[in-house]
Amino acid sequence: MxxxxxxxxxxxxxxxxxxELSLLLLSRGASVAGIDLKLDSLEETKALASEAGSKFLAVELNITDKEKVAQLPVMVKSHFGAVDGLINNAGIIQPFVAVNDLTDDLVKRVMDVNFYGTYYMTKAFLPEFLNRPEAHIVNISSMGGFIPFPKQTIYGASKAAVKIFTEGLYAELRNTNVNVTVVHPGAVNTNITQNSGLKLERPTNDKANKLAMPAPKAAEVILKGMERNKYRVKVGKDAALLDFLYRLYPAFATRFIGKMMEKNLPDM
Known part of the structure; x- marks a missing residue:
């Protein structure tokens, strides 16, 4: 699309x-309804797009609130007159601890945001998309959605759920006007740790941080995949390499990731 x-x-x-996705969309002539928990952060995004004006609608909303999410399509249509696409990008990680040390509340929070938030948003907008000449749903999974990362097991499970949910949507909608894309980013330099409400007591490996893809570049890759109606988009060489390795040697790839995590998080 x-x-x-x-x-x-x-x-x-x-x-x-x-x-970065919102800014790039605006720069390419799209209008954006930006959704976030923090209205002031949305206003900062709008300010960065100096000429956005009415083309950026800031909506303060918790995507885990099913009832409020259900009202979003009417709000977006009343402002823009139509809605053509959805990028389910919002997500959080879990504390860097083993499953045995996680509380049920933490597990529920990760699943609510990453999976149910994506599901609620998709369900809310899909009826509108089916009535459009062309529409597109992009769901952001993770390389953690196809290969396990120790001490991010629940995060990975939530992103694996997003992966299969999106692939199932693709199969169901393949003869309609709605295109569907699943995205698997590798390491991207964002503030997801802070946004997840976590305080990482030990610094991650500096070299790993430098190798992480800048968020603007990741946004470019994602939007290119969207415009080409790609089924699956891998963002970063790390995601592509681990996808290949995991398909060939799952157990070896799992042990390899475990060793890498030990280096980046020394007290694992």
Whole structure:
């Protein structure tokens, strides 16, 4: 789907990759309904797009609130007149601890934001999309959605759920006007740790941080995949390499990731 002239909803638009996606969409002639928990962060995004004006609608909303999410399509349509696409970008990670040390409340929070938030948003907008000449749903999974990362097991499970949910949607909608894309980012330099409400007591490996893809570059890769109606988009060489390795040697790849995590998080 060509982006120019379209109305796209972006969750997590107040910072990180969601902000970069919103800015890039605006720069390419789209209108954006930005969704985030923090209205002031959305206003910062709007300010960065100096000529956005009425083309950026800031909506303060918790995507885990099913009833309020259900009202979003009417709000977006009343402002823009139509809605053509959805990028489910908002997500959080878990504390860097083993499953045995996680509380049920933490597990529920990760699943609510990452999976149910994506599901609620998709269910809310899909009826509108089916009535459009062309529409597109982009769901952000993770390389953690296809290969396990120790001490991010629940995060990975939530992103694996997003992966299969999105692939199932693709199969169900393949003979309609609605295109569907699942995205697997590798390491991207964003503030997801802070946005997840976590305080990482030990610094991650500096070299790993430098190798992480800048968020603006990741946004470019994602939107290119959207415009080409790609089924699956891998963002970063790390995601591509681990996808290949895991398909060939799952157990070896799992042990390899464990060793890498030990280096980046020394007290694992």
């Amino acid at each position: 060509k982006i120019e002239g379209k109305v796209i909803v972006v969750t997590g638009a107040g910072s990180g990759m969601g902000r």
